[in-house]
Amino acid sequence: MPATSSNSATNTPDYEVIIIGAGVCGIYLSYKMRELGFNFTVLEAGDDLGGTWYWNRYPGARFDSESYTYGYSFSKELLDEWSWSEHFAGQAETEQYLHYVAKKFDLRQHMQFNSKVKSATFNESSSYWTLLTEDGRTLTTQYLLTAIGMLSAATMPKIAGVETFQGQSFHTYNWPKERINLEGKKVAVIGTGATGVQLISEIADKVADLTVFQRRPNWCAPLHNSPIDNDAQTKIKASYDEIFARCKKTPGGFIHGPDRREYSEVPEKDRLEFWEQLYSSPGFGVWLGNFRDVLMDETANAEYTQFIAGKIRERVKDPATANKLIPTDHGFGSRRVPLETRYYEAYNRDNVHLVDINETPIEQVTPKGITTSKTDYEFDIIIYATGFDAITGAFDRIDIIGESGQSLRDKWRDGPITFLGLQTTGFPNLVTLAGPQSASVSTNFPRGIEESVDWTANLLKHMRDNDYKSIRPSLDAEREWTEHVKSMYEGGLASTTKSWFTGYNSNVEGHDILRYMVYFGGALKYRERLAEIVESNYQGFELK
Ligand code: NA7
Numbered sequence: 001m002p003a004t005s006s007n008s009a010t011n012t013p014d015y016e017v018i019i020i021g022a023g024v025c026g027i028y029l030s031y032k033m034r035e036l037g038f039n040f041t042v043l044e045a046g047d048d049l050g051g052t053w054y055w056n057r058y059p060g061a062r063f064d065s066e067s068y069t070y071g072y073s074f075s076k077e078l079l080d081e082w083s084w085s086e087h088f089a090g091q092a093e094t095e096q097y098l099h100y101v102a103k104k105f106d107l108r109q110h111m112q113f114n115s116k117v118k119s120a121t122f123n124e125s126s127s128y129w130t131l132l133t134e135d136g137r138t139l140t141t142q143y144l145l146t147a148i149g150m151l152s153a154a155t156m157p158k159i160a161g162v163e164t165f166q167g168q169s170f171h172t173y174n175w176p177k178e179r180i181n182l183e184g185k186k187v188a189v190i191g192t193g194a195t196g197v198q199l200i201s202e203i204a205d206k207v208a209d210l211t212v213f214q215r216r217p218n219w220c221a222p223l224h225n226s227p228i229d230n231d232a233q234t235k236i237k238a239s240y241d242e243i244f245a246r247c248k249k250t251p252g253g254f255i256h257g258p259d260r261r262e263y264s265e266v267p268e269k270d271r272l273e274f275w276e277q278l279y280s281s282p283g284f285g286v287w288l289g290n291f292r293d294v295l296m297d298e299t300a301n302a303e304y305t306q307f308i309a310g311k312i313r314e315r316v317k318d319p320a321t322a323n324k325l326i327p328t329d330h331g332f333g334s335r336r337v338p339l340e341t342r343y344y345e346a347y348n349r350d351n352v353h354l355v356d357i358n359e360t361p362i363e364q365v366t367p368k369g370i371t372t373s374k375t376d377y378e379f380d381i382i383i384y385a386t387g388f389d390a391i392t393g394a395f396d397r398i399d400i401i402g403e404s405g406q407s408l409r410d411k412w413r414d415g416p417i418t419f420l421g422l423q424t425t426g427f428p429n430l431v432t433l434a435g436p437q438s439a440s441v442s443t444n445f446p447r448g449i450e451e452s453v454d455w456t457a458n459l460l461k462h463m464r465d466n467d468y469k470s471i472r473p474s475l476d477a478e479r480e481w482t483e484h485v486k487s488m489y490e491g492g493l494a495s496t497t498k499s500w501f502t503g504y505n506s507n508v509e510g511h512d513i514l515r516y517m518v519y520f521g522g523a524l525k526y527r528e529r530l531a532e533i534v535e536s537n538y539q540g541f542e543l544k
Pocket of ligand 1: 193
């Protein structure tokens with residue numbers, strides 16, 4: 001057990017609410033907790049706020065959703081004051097935005113940085129949580145709200161010799177704050193997910209030589225980013241109500257929603273015209289604005305997939321390289337679609353080389369570079385764009401101990417089990433914002449998060465107003481929700497494809513099985529369900 005809390009003598013916890021994480025979710029949570037007058041604090045592992053936008057400083061990091069659909073919607077004043085400079089803002093601007101929000105609402109006073117939580121233990125007699133930080137501090141709280149990010153547990157590949165490399169090497173998530181000089185350098189990138197694709201596109205013409213080690217290619221499509229000029233800025237600011245209303249109507253919480261026409265009812269010529277239009281439009285329309293059956297029906301998906309493959313062949317000059325960049329193990333859209341800016345054109349450059357590690361596997365990292373079954377490569381810099389132990393990974397890295405000494409890590413070993421992705425039995429007073437099986441992790445994050453935070457804030461207010469001290473889901477509610485989450489995986493092409501949506505990660509032991517990580521029912525259904533729960537006086541939860 002951690003050392004005794006400072007207030008244990010009075011049997012009141014140090015805080016009513018502790019929030020772990022000062023990213024997009026934690027910032028809004030702290031705004032709401034302050035608004036409601038709770039005694040709370042935010043514990044953040046980093047030395048500043050920003051979460052995803054604090055850590056991911058790799059070259060090319062930017063939004064794939066329109067900036068003005070990503071920012072917070074809760075303050076009209078904030079919407080009026082802040083001007084995004086690009087339709088899809090980069091990391092630095094987004095970090096500045098979050099700093100601006102924290103300053104405007106004076107939220108920093110509630111945040112403790114360099115405060116990595118090591119463990120959280122539930123005390124059954126008091127219904128309090130006791131947290132221990134890595135630097136040895138103990139804090140107690142009635143409610144524990146996690147805002148620890150869905151992609152915040154970065155994973156390195158299990159390759160022999162990684163630690164022996166004598167040049168510089170980074171995981172993209174842990175990209176240093178100081179400027180890294182890439183000019184004139186021989187650089188390796190391992191990984192071609194959304195991160196690798198942004199990074200490769202950005203650095204291809206800046207480094208002397210770039211070698212990309214690819215295991216499975218993804219279906220990528222153009223982002224079509226551009227600056228926001230004064231006219232566009234004025235229009236955006238005047239139409240925020242419509243923008244957010246539109247996001248509320250789509251299953252993904254983006255401005256792009258599915259085309260309701262049946263794919264088979266649209267003549268082939270019109271389909272192709274429509275697809276050309278999607279391909280040349282900015283953002284996720286190419287994925288989420290398509291006919292619904294493209295993501296559900298194998299025939300429709302195969303035709304669209306061929307259309308996109310054709311685009312890759314048009315853009316990559318060398319047919320052998322184009323073939324390597326075309327996925328063969330999954331159709332378009334069944335994994336997260338990376339949006340790119342001249343990604344495919346990067347491979348037309350003489351200084352960029354693509355290594356398919358299925359043909360020539362990586363054997364080891366050496367002091368000088370990387371050895372495959374065929375070649376000894378020498379590099380100055382190795383970049384690992386190898387992704388995350390998604391969604392549950394951040395929970396697994398904290399010792400979360402609930403009733404009867406049960407650990408959350410053990411409970412979720414074969415996959416998460418939750419009610420609404422917000423609570424799990426055996427862990428009262430723990431609310432997992434952006435937790436597994438919630439809609440926030442499968443939709444435009446800030447849109448989902450604002451709703452979950454509002455819902456949670458109302459719940460805590462309800463608890464306080466009615467003098468309740470603990471909340472937990474019932475076993476039946478948890479079972480029913482987890483089954484519902486599983487049923488939403490049926491029929492969709494994404495559920496049969498290995499990706500972080502389905503919980504696979506080759507770099508984490510035990511994560512080579514299907515795990516039901518996200519809510520595929522969409523933001524609308526999720527929102528309805530949250531509202532029903534409130535209307536039914538929190539049916540499915542036990543409040544005491
Ligand atoms: P992703 O999408 O999980 O991509 C990770 C990439 O790294 C992917 O191409 C993996 O190949 C590759 N990878 C992982 N481990 C290895 C090993 N051991 N050897 C070779 N290649 C490997 O993470 P990202 O950071 O790109 O994107 C995460 C999300 O951030 C993204 O969806 C956005 O929402 C924002 P694989 O495909 O598994 O064969």
